[in-house]
Amino acid sequence: MSIPTQQHIINGEFVPPSSGQYIDLIDPVSGQVAGKAAAGNAADVDAAVAAAAEAFKTWKNTPTSERAGIIARMALVLGANLEELLTLEAACTGLGVTRLKGFDIPAVMQFIQIFAEGLESYPFVEYPPVRLAPEAHDVRVVKQPLGVCGLITAWNGPLFLAFLKMLPAIAAGNTVVIKPAETASLAVVRAMELMQDLLPPGVVNVVTGYGQDVGAALSSHPGVAKISFTGSGRTGTMIQKAAAETMKRVTLELGGKGPGIVLPDAPIELTARGATFGFLLGSGQICISGTRLFVHESIHDELVARMVELVGNLKAGSQFAPETTLGPMAYREHYERVLGYVESGKAEGATLACGGGPLQVDEYSDAMFVQPTIFTDVTPDMKIYNEEIFGPVLSVIKYSDVEDAIALANDSCYGLSAGVWTGDPIGAQAVAQRLEAGTVWVNDWHAITGDMSFGGHKQSGYGREINIASLEGYLETKNYMTSFETDPNAKAFFGLVHQVV
Structure with a gap:
């Protein structure tokens, strides 16, 4: 089977990288090359931004009904090519097709519906x-698109994140340059290729490559009006600094250290299943994962024992096998970093309830699986308590x-997600209201809907995504004021400078 070699998409055309170089995209389960992506640089970004700027001249004036119709047809295109896109996404990310079919793709379809219907x-x-004081004026408040937007997505849900950002941007009348994660761009490039049949050339462009080359060039480019980034806090800080030079608008969705509080009346089975789901979906490689669990002493031992049982039933294997419930770490450097955190937990005195190292799968000797790991007796001075691990590791306190x-839950630099587990969901609202996070669940985790916006507090970022309100981040407000008074002597404020004749 031949592997795909993908080019940039600029002005509706396939464009090879000016460097002539390509990036190997590695399947994290098999260890084999799943595809090749163009290794872009600043020259490629310049070309994409120029194409997007030219397209913006006409796209911004496209009737809203026409933009809504184009967005609606995207669902049909995705549906017709779903199996190919699922295969590409799974191949370079290790994400299970079961998750993609049950979570990522339905969410994208809902996003499309929201913008098609609400636009x-x-x-x-x-x-x-009209106000009569100081004089009668007609006021019109208009929200206009910003221009060219740079959209930089992470590797833990590339297709999901690309549509999450692209839809509100183009719905508002902007044009975009998408920079997918360098390790996981196969499905994004193919999906945006399919979108070219619906959109005028230059409205949606894709430049692949490393962050220090493509991401940095987008963030500092004078022709880019906004950056939307999902990824690490360290990179988010760099993007914010680069964007400040040209006063770009910025939306940042960064890291998290989601705390869940288990109240004494929490049902054991619901909480055990929910809390394991909260830290193990995507093998913990999700920013909103619940990775700190505060458990009341009266049910601590029973709950931990049941969670250890549940974790023991997970099955690691191919991302294409429907029975697989635990995926690998996405790439080698990240795999080693996660294992480093596990070792630090042991060294700093946390008690290992289960897991604690690499997970060997006979059929896939090169795969980067980590055992689902639960630590108890975790204290606030430990690295595993404070730092985002982004793997299948839970700290129980x-x-x-x-x-x-x-x-303790609020004593963190992060504020992305939080939750409460309880037998009294109404009474628990008082606790939920006091948790400092952009999303707080009661008796659930990872649930999202297009009826609410999504974003973080504190160092988890700022700006909102997902629902129709996210359009605000891609619009500029302009005021038009028309005076009906034509007699200069009757103008309310002219007398502050001119004498009345």
Whole structure:
């Protein structure tokens, strides 16, 4: 079977990298090359931004109904090519096709529906009431697209994130340059290739490559009006600094260290299944994972024992096998970093309830699986408590006073996700309201819907994504004021400078 070699997509055309170089995309289960992506650089970014800027001249004036129709047809295109896209996404990310079919793709389809249905009723123009003081004016508030937007996505859900960012950007009338993660671009490039049949050339461009080359060039480019980035806090800080030079708008969705508080009345089975799901979906390689679990002392031992049982039933294997429930780490450097955190937990005195090292799978000797790992007796001075691990590692902290649990949960530089496990979901609202996070679940985790926006507090980033309100981040507000008074002597403020004649 031949592997795909993908080029950039610029102005509706396939464009080879000006460097002539390509990046090997490695299947993290088999260890084999799954495809090749163009290794872009600043020259490629310049070409893509120029194409997007030219396309913006006409796309920004496209009727809203036409943009909504184009977005609606995207669902049909994705559906017709679903198996190919699933295969490409799974091959270079290790994400299970079961997850992709059950989570990522349905979410993308919902995003498309939200923007296709909500775009025409969105208030791009508002007419406040006429005020008689200081004099009668007609005021019109117009929201206009920004221009060229750079969209930089992470490797833990490339297709999901690309549509999450692209849809509101083009719905608002902007044009885009997408930079997928260098390790995981196969499905994104193919999907955006398919979109070219729906869109005018230059509206959606894709430049693949390393962050220090393509991402940095986009973030500092004077022709880019906005950057939307999902990824690490360290890279987010660099992007924010680079964008400041040209006053770009920035949306950042960064790391997390999601705390879950298990109240004394929490049902054991619901909590055990939910909390393991919270830290093991995507093998923990999700920013909103629940990785700190504060458990009341009265049910601590029973809950941990049941979670260890559940974890023992997981099956590691091929991302294409429906029975696989545990995937690998996405690439070698990350795999080694996660194992380093596990070793630090042992060295700093945490108690290992299960897991604690690499997971060997006979059929895939080169695969980068990590044993699902649960630590107890974790304290706030440990690395595994404070730092985002981005792997299948959970820190359990025993508490006796819920006030202490809330204080510890909030004592973090992150504020992306949090949750409460309880037998009284109504009463638990009082706890949920005090947790400092952009999304707080009660008796659930990882649930998202297009009816709510998504984003973080503190060092988890800023700006909102997912729902129709995310259009705000891709629009500029302009005020038009028309005066009905034509007699200069009657103008309310002219007398502050001119004498009345």
